[in-house]
């Protein structure tokens with residue numbers, strides 16, 4: 001293949017990669033409204049411990065969640081849910097019970113909702 005042919009093909013490969021990435025993004029678009037409903041419907045509701053505004057927990061040792069990065073929250077919830085997986089590394093009885101029944105989509109939606117709330121954890125919000 002000549003250098004010119006290679007240069008002509010590169011943008012097509014790049015465009016293909018962008019379209020694939022966009023497709024993945026759309027397929028997994030997080031739904032913060034659904035996350036809000038899940039957080040309220042949990043037993044007990046997440047706000048019972050983490051505070052009604054999710055930045056004023058009932059105990060100073062409980063983490064603030066409002067405004068935390070969504071990918072961090074999703075990672076944390078997945079780690080509690082998959083507590084039996086030694087590679088995941090989080091083991092907390094309270095949160096394991098809270099996360100046990102959540103699907104990956106539920107976790108993404110909850111993370112999107114909590115991340116959207118105003119909080120002191122991220123300076124730019």
Ligand code: HEC
Pocket residue numbers: 038039042043044045046047048049050061062063064065073076077090091092094095098099110
């Ligand atoms: C009974 C109290 C209680 C309830 C209810 C509760 N949590 Fe928690 N949560 C905690 C405690 C305590 C921790 C810290 C656990 C640890 O040390 O790992 C925690 C940790 C977390 C973390 C990790 C935060 C971080 O910065 O790493 C997330 C995310 C979280 N909770 C989300 C939720 C969600 C979502 C719900 C509802 C589905 C919920 N929690 C319900 C007590 C609670």
